[in-house]
Structures are given as structure tokens and as C-alpha cells.
Amino acid sequence: MTDAAGQKDLTPEQRADDGRAPRARREDPFPVKGMDAVVFAVGNARQAAHYYSTAFGMRCVAYKGPETGSRDEAAYVLESGGARFVLKGAVRAGTDLGRHVAEHGDGAIDLAIEVPDAETAYRHAIAQGARSVEAPHVLEDEYGKVVVAAIAAYGETRHSLVQRADYSGPYLPGYVAVDPVVAPPAKRYFQAIDHCVGNVELGKMDEWVEFYQRVMGFTNMKEFVGDDIATEYSALMSKVVADGTRKVKFPLNEPAIAKKKSQIDEYLEFYGGPGMQHIALATGDILHAVDAMRASGVEFLNTPDSYYEDPELRERIGEVRAPIEELQKRGILVDRDEDGYLLQIFTKPVQDRPTVFFELIERHGSLGFGKGNFKALFEAIEREQERRGNL
Numbered sequence: 001m002t003d004a005a006g007q008k009d010l011t012p013e014q015r016a017d018d019g020r021a022p023r024a025r026r027e028d029p030f031p032v033k034g035m036d037a038v039v040f041a042v043g044n045a046r047q048a049a050h051y052y053s054t055a056f057g058m059r060c061v062a063y064k065g066p067e068t069g070s071r072d073e074a075a076y077v078l079e080s081g082g083a084r085f086v087l088k089g090a091v092r093a094g095t096d097l098g099r100h101v102a103e104h105g106d107g108a109i110d111l112a113i114e115v116p117d118a119e120t121a122y123r124h125a126i127a128q129g130a131r132s133v134e135a136p137h138v139l140e141d142e143y144g145k146v147v148v149a150a151i152a153a154y155g156e157t158r159h160s161l162v163q164r165a166d167y168s169g170p171y172l173p174g175y176v177a178v179d180p181v182v183a184p185p186a187k188r189y190f191q192a193i194d195h196c197v198g199n200v201e202l203g204k205m206d207e208w209v210e211f212y213q214r215v216m217g218f219t220n221m222k223e224f225v226g227d228d229i230a231t232e233y234s235a236l237m238s239k240v241v242a243d244g245t246r247k248v249k250f251p252l253n254e255p256a257i258a259k260k261k262s263q264i265d266e267y268l269e270f271y272g273g274p275g276m277q278h279i280a281l282a283t284g285d286i287l288h289a290v291d292a293m294r295a296s297g298v299e300f301l302n303t304p305d306s307y308y309e310d311p312e313l314r315e316r317i318g319e320v321r322a323p324i325e326e327l328q329k330r331g332i333l334v335d336r337d338e339d340g341y342l343l344q345i346f347t348k349p350v351q352d353r354p355t356v357f358f359e360l361i362e363r364h365g366s367l368g369f370g371k372g373n374f375k376a377l378f379e380a381i382e383r384e385q386e387r388r389g390n391l
């Protein structure tokens with residue numbers, strides 16, 4: 001039996017569950033090319049551009065602001081390989097961008113997706129019940145044209161649908177190419193956006209999973225954090241939806257009632273509603289990235305020594321590409337599944353509010369998101385507690 005014939009016996013859900021069967025383009029109701037950009041609203045885009053240049057090693061490639069005719073906002077475009085961030089700040093009072101920052105603090109306003117055909121993607125999304133934010137329109141300059149539309153996602157987040165095949169400018173019409181804010185490092189810290197996680201309210205996760213299935217034809221990836229792990233260890237429930245090619249991956253979290261107040265509840269309280277929680281950045285050398293970013297002042301979450309020294313965990317980590325001691329020194333976590341393993345680490349929140357943070361992820365076959373680390377970390381902590389007689 002060929003692979004294709006075997007697939008026929010599976011439901012769409014089961015097909016998605018193998019996590020590695022891209023559907024043929026013609027069957028895909030909402031084909032995507034990948035993440036186009038993550039657009040942030042920030043209190044001071046000029047300084048944020050400096051932070052992401054120096055601390056994340058990103059290259060500032062484009063700008064718009066009052067000097068280029070943008071009267072209301074300044075925006076800096078930063079890239080690292082295929083990962084693109086756009087940092088927007090208000091340059092005067094009374095703008096919607098300024099209101100967004102006042103309400104939510106610095107955060108992501110747009111998880112923009114590159115599509116081959118923005119008009120078709122938009123029409124499909126609207127027909128499937130998505131709320132329109134911007135009807136399709138053409139932006140043009142001497143570098144060509146871009147078609148952009150936008151639909152609403154959770155909270156005040158939107159998904160711009162960007163068709164840029166006929167454009168060769170640095171970002172979008174209206175932006176001008178600029179020299180880097182600071183010289184980028186010789187070796188990139190990361191190459192791509194691996195996934196963008198949304199936090200939604202208690203009981204809303206399945207609604208949003210269904211939204212991405214219906215509107216974008218995304219399917220569930222196998223990883224989900226249900227009651228079993230949630231209530232005992234992680235304080236969150238999580239499911240992951242992704243496009244057929246697995247280039248765009250959106251995990252969705254909701255709070256769970258656990259031993260402690262959920263980190264998702266804390267986010268929702270301080271962000272003032274649902275929003276993007278973290279971006280995972282795909283790196284080919286997580287050890288180098290962590291060292292360089294830490295040296296530039298990025299703070300990462302600590303991992304207890306027991307995570308590495310505990311025999312049960314050591315067994316679980318198994319053979320990885322770097323000595324455990326090197327991972328331990330940096331607090332890098334390991335998760336493993338039947339496909340391989342991944343190395344990951346999380347930053348602390350990167351703004352005043354305890355909301356948005358980043359993850360570095362180095363994949364070696366694994367298509368997961370680090371679910372095993374919830375349990376492993378908490379269990380390691382509990383075993384330590386037990387040794388101290390405090391459990």
C-alpha cells in the first residue's frame with residue numbers, strides 16, 4: 001500500500017495527527033507560504049529596535065516614520081534569517097496604536113501570514129465566518145506591489161494576509177531601506193519563527209482551535225496538554241493548530257485550575273485580555289544563541305540542577321548533541337518523542353508587564369513543543385521537596 005492510499009483510510013484529524021503529511025496544494029482551502037512577520041505595538045519603537053538589534057542579534061532593514069510621510073507612527077523592521085519583527089510606536093497622542101500600548105503594554109498586534117493569493121485567502125476566511133479587519137487592497141511603489149488583507153484573531157490580535165510575490169522592496173510600500181541600528185553579529189542567533197502561542201480565556205481554547213480549523217483549514221498537531229498534565233503540573237491547557245505544511249504553527253493556551261495560580265491567568269490579567277504569549281525562534285545553535293543573548297542582557301528562566309542530575313530525567317534526556325553539563329550550565333531543556341528530540345529555553349518577560357516572552361528552540365527530529373518539560377520540571381522539583389521532607 002502506498003502512503004497516499006494508506007492516508008485515505010484516515011480521517012482528516014488522524015492525518016493531521018501524524019504531524020508530517022503535507023496536503024497537496026490543490027486540496028488546501030487556505031494555502032500559506034509561512035509567517036510573514038510579527039508586528040508589535042510598543043511604547044518606544046526606536047529603543048525596542050535597539051534592544052532586538054543588540055540583544056537578539058537582529059538586523060534593522062527598513063523604517064517608516066514622520067521623515068517618510070508616516071505622521072502617526074514610527075516603525076522599524078528587523079530580521080534574523082527568515083524571522084521578521086516589525087516594531088511600531090506612536091509619534092503623537094490620540095492614535096489607536098498608542099491606545100493599544102496604554103491598554104496592553106508592549107505586545108503583538110499582528111501575526112502576519114504570507115499567502116500566495118491574499119484576495120482568495122481573505123474571501124475564504126470571511127466565508128468561513130472570520131471577522132474582517134481590512135478588505136484586500138493593493139500597496140504599490142517602485143519595487144512592485146503587495147496585496148494585503150486582514151482578519152481578526154483572539155483579543156485585539158489580527159492576522160494580516162500578505163501577498164508579496166511581486167514585490168522586491170525591503171518590507172512593504174511606505175517603508176525605506178535603512179542601515180542596521182547596530183552591526184549585526186557575525187553568526188545569527190536564530191533563523192525563523194517556529195511558532196507563535198496565543199493565550200485565551202478559560203474555556204475558549206477549543207473555540208479558537210475550531211476557528212483555525214474552519215477559517216484557515218489548519219489541523220491539530222498531536223501535542224496537547226490536557227487535564228492530566230494541566231491540573232497537576234502546568235496550570236495550562238494547550239492545543240496546537242498548524243497549516244498543512246507545518247510552516248505556521250499556533251499553539252493555543254487557556255488557564256487550568258492547578259496547584260498555583262495559572263501563568264495564563266497572570267498573562268490575561270496584565271495584558272488585559274487574550275493575546276500572543278510567546279514566539280519560539282528556531283535556532284541551529286542554541287548554546288551559542290543563549291550565550292550571546294545572555295551576554296547582551298537577555299534573562300532566561302532558571303532550571304533546577306535536579307532537572308539534569310535526577311537519574312530518571314537523565315534517562316529521559318538520553319543522548320543529545322551536546323554534553324548535559326553544557327545544557328545544565330545554561331538551563332537548556334530537552335524534550336523527546338518518537339520522532340527525535342528538541343532543545344529549548346524560555347526568556348523572562350521582555351517588557352515591564354509579565355506578558356510576552358520568547359523561546360529558543362533547536363529541533364532534532366521532534367515536532368513537539370516541549371510538553372514533557374512541564375511534567376519533568378515539576379516532578380524534579382517535587383522530588384527535591386520530598387528529599388527535604390517538605391512534600
Ligand SMILES: [Fe+2]
Pocket residue numbers: 195197278280359369
Ligand atoms: Fe513554545
